[in-house]
Amino acid sequence: MKRPKLRKASKRLSCAKRYKIQKKVREHNKKLRKEAKKKGVSKRVKKDPGVPSSAPFKEEVLREAEQRRLQIEEEKEKKRQAKKEERAQKRKKEVASKETEPEAKKARQVIDASDVVIEVLDARDPLGYRCPQLEEAVLQRDGNKKLLLxxxxxxxxxxxxxxxWIRCLQREFPVVAFKASVQIQDKTVQAKKRRIVASNEVLDRSRGAACFGNTGLTELLMSFAAKRQNEASLRVGVVGFPNVGKSSLINSMKGILACNAGVKRGITKCMQEVHISKTVKLIDSPGVVASPSNPPASLVLRSLQVEEGQESVLEAVRTLLKQCDKAQIMLQYNVPDFRNSLEFLTMFAKKRGFLQKGGVPNTEQAAVTFLADWTGAKLSYHCKIPEKHSLPAYLSDITVAEMQKGWDLNNLTTGNEETLKGTVD
Structure with missing residues (x-):
């Protein structure tokens, strides 16, 4: 009932109405209890009487009961963990399939759109960074595509x-020695610093800023483009595993920051065309994804497909330390002599301040940092050349001769000699 001088009716109940509702609820609950009593159903839980004090071997019985209870809880926990791991693996496979399918598709698109395919290899382990499936795909494409290492x-x-390594790999494809610059800057930043360089007449010739081999590679591509009868620009696709320096190579040849580059995997997300000259056009592409069937350490070394905290990170560091020079590691990180990888990571974590609660060294974070330094070209490491060389199954002498045609091999050899001389000097 709406009372006068009030905009809205009151929602309060009268006492008589409220008491009437409470009475009906009590009657309804009483009716339910009677029906349950007739059916023999009781909600009361019988209390466990336990083991009487007068019972013999009471302590042993209680101990056995406690062990059974703990065993049941452990089995339940194992089942929960198994289901959790199963769901995690399922999500991981779904994410991997979503990531690998587009990247593999983009790699195929780069090969189809290119006249020449450059496979960038890390000089520290050239065979480990070769992708036979990619090379075979290039050779099987129509249009007489060329492959350059x-x-x-x-x-x-x-x-x-x-x-x-150059002599070994030249038995299959033409090989160019290269050292990309990792300090290529943006046009705007470069323009601001040009005045400072001109006034002070100082040129940055540091190890990171210097670039070798870009002139020889550019001239090689331009001479190959000039021999073609096609008037269109020579389209050169740059492919390879992540962190081998594909984007840095393009930036070094262009002389400016044309493509984003960095240590983190997956910076290049899509195809990008960069004009080097009127006749040569480079195509940057995402990194080739390694097969999940490879060992965990191999995945870390090749493509950094690893998450922090996984055991494969420590395995990869252990593998690297076996290959690297111990004296160089000690000088690079200013640590004393170490017996194994765990001892090195412990000292390295203390040196960098990677500590957990209680001052415990975080060896996993130290391992991730060490791998980033290795990928970012801070550590020297090299593999030995195989004693016996044999052509892969997808290559033949006719194919090798076809891949060598059209290139100015004499200028290529001269350019490699000048590049090697420059890096040593």
Whole structure:
């Protein structure tokens, strides 16, 4: 009932109405209890009487009961963990399939759109960074596509080792020695610093800023483009595993920051065209994804497909330390002599301040940082050349001769010699 001088009717109940509702609820509950009593159903839980004090072997019985209870809880926990791991693996497979399918598709698109395919290899382990499936796909494409191998990061490998790898790989494809610059800057930043350089007449020739091999590679591509009868620009696709320096190579040849580059995997998300000259056009592509069937350490070394905290990170560091020079590691990180990888990571974590609660060294964070340094070309490491060389199953002598046609091999050899001389000097 709406009372006068009030905009809205009151929602309060009268006492008589409220008491009437409470009475009906009590009657309804009483009726339910009577029906349950007739059916023999009782909600009361019988209390466990326990073991009487007068019972013999009471302590043993209680101990056995407690063990059974703990065993049941452990079985339940194992089942929960198994289901949790199963769901995590399922999500991981779904994410991996979503990531690998587009990247593999983009790699195929780059191959289809290119006249020449450059496979960038890390000079520290050229065979480990080759992708046979990719090379076979290039050879099987129509249009007489050419494949060119580029050995990047040659400043981290002894000159003799690079020369041997060039002679070994040239038996299959033309090889270019290269050292990309990792300090290419944006046009605006470069323009601001140009006045400072001109006034002080100081040129940055540091290890990171210097670039070797870009002139020889550009001239090689331009001479190949000039021999073609096609008037269109030569489209050159740059492919390879993540962190081998594909984007850095393009930036070094262009002379400006044309493509984003960094240590983190997956910075390049899509195809990007960069004009080097009127006749040559480079195509940047996402990194080739390694097969999940490879060992965990191999995945870390090749493509950094690893999450922090996983055991594969520690395995990869253990593998790297076996290959690297211990003296160089000690000088690089200013740590004393160590017996194994765990001891090194412990000292490295203390040195960098990677500590957990209670001052415990965080070896996993130290391992991730060490892998980032290795990928970012801070550590020297090189593999030996195989003693016996044999052509892969997808290559033949006719195919090798076809891949060598059209290139100015004499200028290529001269350019590699000048590049190696420059990196040593």
């Amino acid at each position: 580029v050995l990047n990061k040659i400043d981290l490998v002894p000159k003799e080792n690079v020369e041997k």
